[in-house]
Amino acid sequence: MIILHGFAASNYYNLVKHLLLHKQLPFQENLLYGGSDQLLAISPVGKVPAITTPEGLNLSESSVICDFIEETYPSLTFPPLYPEDSSQRAVVRQIMKIAELYFELPSRRLIGYAFTGKAVPEVVAAEVRQVLTRGITALNRLCQFSPWVAGEHFTMADIYLYYVNQVAIKFVASQLDWDLFAEVPGMKAWHETMSQSEIAQRVEADRQLNMPDFMQKLNVQFQAAKANK
Numbered sequence: 170m171i172i173l174h175g176f177a178a179s180n181y182y183n184l185v186k187h188l189l190l191h192k193q194l195p196f197q198e199n200l201l202y203g204g205s206d207q208l209l210a211i212s213p214v215g216k217v218p219a220i221t222t223p224e225g226l227n228l229s230e231s232s233v234i235c236d237f238i239e240e241t242y243p244s245l246t247f248p249p250l251y252p253e254d255s256s257q258r259a260v261v262r263q264i265m266k267i268a269e270l271y272f273e274l275p276s277r278r279l280i281g282y283a284f285t286g287k288a289v290p291e292v293v294a295a296e297v298r299q300v301l302t303r304g305i306t307a308l309n310r311l312c313q314f315s316p317w318v319a320g321e322h323f324t325m326a327d328i329y330l331y332y333v334n335q336v337a338i339k340f341v342a343s344q345l346d347w348d349l350f351a352e353v354p355g356m357k358a359w360h361e362t363m364s365q366s367e368i369a370q371r372v373e374a375d376r377q378l379n380m381p382d383f384m385q386k387l388n389v390q391f392q393a394a395k396a397n398k
């Protein structure tokens with residue numbers, strides 16, 4: 170059985186979990202937090218998520234895991250999550266890449282400020298806004314939301330962008346007072362449809378259950394970092 174390592178407060182972890190649930194693949198969750206020695210033994214950068222396959226292969230990086238799972242376990246029941254046509258498949262992957270580089274990563278720079286309550290320095294806010302602006306332009310050009318991100322068919326880009334948005338929408342709104350939904354027409358309605366699926370709701374319930382433990386771990390890390398200054 171596949172083992173999914175990580176913690177449910179992580180959006181990256183949740184996107185892989187959503188994929189495994191979507192594909193109805195049996196898996197076991199192994200609670201590990203970022204940077205732990207156990208995780209470092211599995212994931213070369215010590216980040217979440219990581220998986221261990223039934224054959225014993227350890228893999229990390231969410232988009233790599235997504236590709237691996239889809240290629241290794243093609244579904245007999247459900248349509249594939251990447252289009253068969255290589256051009257269309259590349260567009261799906263392009264959306265995922267842009268979501269990660271131009272939505273997820275700049276937004277992630279705001280998380281520390283949100284948790285500590287410190288104001289985001291203007292230089293950081295300006296850099297984040299600049300990268301997000303590129304992401305907004307690109308997602309407006311590439312996403313269709315008709316009804317799914319890449320058009321008529323549900324693809325990996327739906328799962329990927331949905332969990333990227335869990336971080337991007339929330340922290341950009343709270344730290345930069347900027348509503349990313351308003352910048353990409355169609356994204357909010359699509360996001361709401363995604364959030365209503367049974368799988369997304371199960372993932373969200375597990376996320377909420379893990380939050381207190383995760384916050385406590387984070388607090389310990391912040392205190393240790395403060396003491397070392």
Ligand SMILES: N[C@@H](CCC(=O)N[C@@H](CS)C(=O)NCC(=O)O)C(=O)O
Pocket residue numbers: 179180181182202203204215216217218229230231232
């Ligand atoms: N590029 C990685 C990013 C994963 C990532 O940043 N995970 C966070 C949790 S959401 C993490 O493990 N953080 C702990 C750390 O940085 O030590 C992926 O796509 O899987």
